Amino acid sequence: MDADIIVIGASPAGLMAARNAALKGANVILIERKEVIGNPTHPANTFFKGMFDRAGETVDQGYVIKNLKGAHIVAPSGGEVVIQSPAYFLDRKKFDEYYAQQVRKAGVDVRTGIEALNVIRSEGIFSLSTNEGILKSKFVIISDGINSRIAGLLGMKPIKYPRDIAWSMEAEVEAPGLGEPDMFEYYVGNHAPGWKSTYSPCGGDRATLGVYVRRHGTDVSSFFDAWVERFKNIKGLNDISVISKSVGGDPIAAIPGEIVAEGVMVTGGSAAQSGIGYAMHAGQMCGDVAADAIAKGNVSATFLSQYRKRWNQEYRNEYYLGRIALEALRKMTDKEIDAMMQVFEGEDLSFIQGNPVVKAMRTGMFMLKKKPSSLLAYRAALRRK
Numbered sequence: 001m002d003a004d005i006i007v008i009g010a011s012p013a014g015l016m017a018a019r020n021a022a023l024k025g026a027n028v029i030l031i032e033r034k035e036v037i038g039n040p041t042h043p044a045n046t047f048f049k050g051m052f053d054r055a056g057e058t059v060d061q062g063y064v065i066k067n068l069k070g071a072h073i074v075a076p077s078g079g080e081v082v083i084q085s086p087a088y089f090l091d092r093k094k095f096d097e098y099y100a101q102q103v104r105k106a107g108v109d110v111r112t113g114i115e116a117l118n119v120i121r122s123e124g125i126f127s128l129s130t131n132e133g134i135l136k137s138k139f140v141i142i143s144d145g146i147n148s149r150i151a152g153l154l155g156m157k158p159i160k161y162p163r164d165i166a167w168s169m170e171a172e173v174e175a176p177g178l179g180e181p182d183m184f185e186y187y188v189g190n191h192a193p194g195w196k197s198t199y200s201p202c203g204g205d206r207a208t209l210g211v212y213v214r215r216h217g218t219d220v221s222s223f224f225d226a227w228v229e230r231f232k233n234i235k236g237l238n239d240i241s242v243i244s245k246s247v248g249g250d251p252i253a254a255i256p257g258e259i260v261a262e263g264v265m266v267t268g269g270s271a272a273q274s275g276i277g278y279a280m281h282a283g284q285m286c287g288d289v290a291a292d293a294i295a296k297g298n299v300s301a302t303f304l305s306q307y308r309k310r311w312n313q314e315y316r317n318e319y320y321l322g323r324i325a326l327e328a329l330r331k332m333t334d335k336e337i338d339a340m341m342q343v344f345e346g347e348d349l350s351f352i353q354g355n356p357v358v359k360a361m362r363t364g365m366f367m368l369k370k371k372p373s374s375l376l377a378y379r380a381a382l383r384r385k
């Protein structure tokens with residue numbers, strides 16, 4: 001064997017899985033097809049502190065470009081709900097370097113420029129073909145991003161609703177003072193069906209603009225172009241320079257499917273565990289369980305299902321409630337979205353706390369008290385669309 005565990009892909013989840021497994025004593029190889037981890041950079045570069053706290057990670061200002069105070073959620077009519085919650089705009093390259101260093105320090109054998117091309121499992125041993133030869137182990141952790149090729153080769157379907165991946169185009173843009181505000185802005189409505197368009201200021205004249213769209217194909221450039229025009233109108237700008245564009249898929253509403261099999265676990269975006277902080281937490285759970293399995297010499301699917309159980313306990317309800325909310329949003333008309341959001345406009349929403357089910361109940365009770373008919377908006381989730 002080349003290692004106890006081979007981790008494929010230095011995604012945020014893969015880095016955490018490799019780090020945690022090595023810290024618990026496993027002998028780990030992490031392979032990443034990029035020559036340098038974090039370069040080229042992934043477009044995901046913002047998160048809320050709350051997400052990171054749940055992963056038990058401390059934010060290091062060394063990779064933060066800008067500290068933000070929260071987000072405005074903007075309705076189609078322009079009404080706003082304000083969420084106060086510390087957040088960060090990251091230098092994603094530095095962020096990835098920071099965690100790659102932790103992984104190396106934990107004793108992981110990090111091999112960059114190595115791409116997994118094929119995988120075969122025979123008599124309990126994985127043979128992983130790469131551009132640099134074959135690697136063998138009894139255990140593989142897959143974190144190669146959405147539409148995981150390696151999970152597919154092993155016959156696994158780690159994403160339950162792949163057609164609900166949100167396809168995105170995000171661009172770094174420049175205009176005078178565009179980076180100065182200290183709140184993100186998320187716009188919901190039929191101009192970005194299924195999720196949102198975004199404005200994320202990152203200091204000075206720089207910001208990013210993005211659209212995240214579900215069920216309209218993978219090329220969302222027309223939605224993006226329309227969003228830039230709309231944004232210019234909203235902000236009264238004559239011109240915005242687009243510096244660079246990125247595209248990709250975010251499995252925000254796609255829900256983890258088959259993420260465990262004998263000797264294999266799937267984590268991060270490959271397993272629809274969307275969001276940098278949440279993916280990292282899932283990767284930690286995955287790495288911890290993998291190290292226990294190695295220590296006990298038991299890599300059976302039954303033993304590994306502890307990973308699934310831990311994830312379910314922490315996030316299952318939240319992801320399912322999130323999916324229901326995004327499905328309702330996808331099917332609502334702009335008028336319905338406006339009516340629903342009016343209930344929350346100008347309100348102090350700090351009472352929405354607790355576990356996801358409690359949060360959903362408190363939100364429901366609030367809507368019932370303030371405007372019972374607004375709850376009917378959720379009927380949209382039942383529409384065929």
Ligand SMILES: Cc1cc2nc3c(=O)[nH]c(=O)nc-3n(C[C@H](O)[C@H](O)[C@H](O)COP(=O)(O)OP(=O)(O)OC[C@H]3O[C@@H](n4cnc5c(N)ncnc54)[C@H](O)[C@@H]3O)c2cc1C
Pocket residue numbers: 008009010011012013031032033034042043044045046047114115116117143144145146150168169170246247248249250251267268269270273274275276277279
């Ligand atoms: C445009 C966009 C913007 C987003 N913005 C945010 C955001 O601001 N905040 C947030 O929390 N979430 C954001 N997301 C969601 C976010 O992408 C994911 O939640 C998170 O980055 C998880 O990453 P991942 O697991 O998908 O893997 P990735 O980050 O895609 O990592 C997969 C890694 O595996 C490597 N790899 C792939 N195949 C192989 C192979 N065969 N062999 C070796 N290595 C391989 C790749 O090179 C890559 O490094 C965004 C998503 C998109 C598409």
